[in-house]
Amino acid sequence: MAIVKTKVGLLGCGGIVGGHRQGFDAVSDVCEVVAVAEPRAERHAFITDAFGPGVQIVSDYRDVLAMAEIEGVDIVLPHDLHMPATVAAAEAGKHVLVEKVMARNVWECDRMIDACEGCGVSLTVCHDRRYNSQWAALKEVVETGALGEIFFWKLDHNQDVLPPPGHWIRTYDGIGGGAIMSCLTHQIDALRWYGGEVASVSCMTKVIPERMEGEFLGIMNARMASGALAELSINWWTQSRSGPHALWYEMVQACGTLGEAYYQHGKGTFVRLHDVVDDAVRARFGDAALTGFVEVPNDGKSGHVGCIAEWVKALRGEPTEIRTSGRVCRGTVEVAEAAYLSDREKREIALPIESGPWIDRSDAEQIRKQFEADQSGPEQWNGGKL
Ligand SMILES: NC(=O)c1ccc[n+]([C@@H]2O[C@H](COP(=O)([O-])OP(=O)(O)OC[C@H]3O[C@@H](n4cnc5c(N)ncnc54)[C@H](O)[C@@H]3O)[C@@H](O)[C@H]2O)c1
Incomplete structure (x- = not known):
């Protein structure tokens, strides 16, 4: 049939x-x-x-x-x-x-x-x-417990994004802010998938209006509910991803009390064990993982x-x-929105946050009121340090 x-x-x-x-x-x-x-x-x-x-x-x-x-x-x-x-x-x-x-x-x-x-x-x-086999391989490593208590996450994304003038990506209202909301949300979402919920964030951004209305550069620190710390960055003005001696396009690093693992775009997913307390972990990754990073096999399927x-x-x-x-991914937007709040108010922001309708940049009166409300908090900017 x-x-x-x-x-x-x-x-x-x-x-x-x-x-x-x-x-x-x-x-x-x-x-x-x-x-x-x-x-x-x-x-x-x-x-x-x-x-x-x-x-x-x-x-x-x-x-x-x-x-x-x-x-x-x-x-x-x-x-x-x-x-x-x-x-x-x-x-x-x-x-x-x-x-x-x-x-x-x-x-x-x-x-x-x-x-x-x-x-x-x-x-x-x-x-x-979350559906990419190389990223999923890192999730599998985390779930074996091979890394012990994970205390540090680092996630970076490097691109060179510059659409023509007037493109929605270059407008604050079209993109929903800038590179953080558009692209660092990949890293935020992966962080939440790997490491659980984010408890608080602090963030700094860089805007050059001739390039785009929103930020092209964003740096975010996060304190995880697990107690781990995380460092995330998005840079939309770099050519470091390609050519001779290139750096990376995207990477994720997880460091724990028993071992560490990373994913690097174009290279794969790797794990190294400092100490092994579980026979199944030793059997799974092999003794070679005790002296260097070993690749975690996967089928290479795209996300x-x-x-x-x-x-x-x-x-x-x-x-x-x-x-x-939608219910799962709403939390990723919430972390990015909290990061913007941190950047505006120059303080660490605890989640959850209160949210309201999007305020168009064209509505100057509302922006002014929002700005005044943002300045009313008692905390002082701490330079983005946790
Ligand atoms: N997952 C990823 O790695 C990844 C990478 C790039 C973009 N994206 C996402 O994909 C989405 C689109 O991004 P893009 O890079 O393809 O943007 P784009 O500007 O290339 O494409 C958007 C398209 O929507 C069309 N469009 C606009 N208004 C429309 C309407 N009313 N009805 C029908 N079509 C309309 C535009 O003509 C345009 O072709 C965004 O959400 C973006 O964040 C995801």
């Missing part, structure tokens, strides 16, 4: 859809992208090439939501559209997969969660690192391929391992 394919729509078709295309290619026996909303005509040839000549192309995402045969939508839009598109999709009865970052602040996340739960549809965030495979299983009512529900 022929398999009935699950029909989905794509809302937005910009740069990252290359990764989503690989994901949908990998499940093409059970799922098809039947419609794509994308206003830029120069992307239409890519859409036909990626999803076949039968794919419907429309300009606005609402036109995809009106298509009855579509069960779920993959939202790959600028961040200021994540909440309105998710709420509209939920109201149209579509299950939602939304690219990171879930939304511009916790208030928007909560509107998305309420809409999806109220309409009986699922809400999944494409925080792809987008893994995430889309799990989402499609969920749409088809099959057993699935969704690691990034």
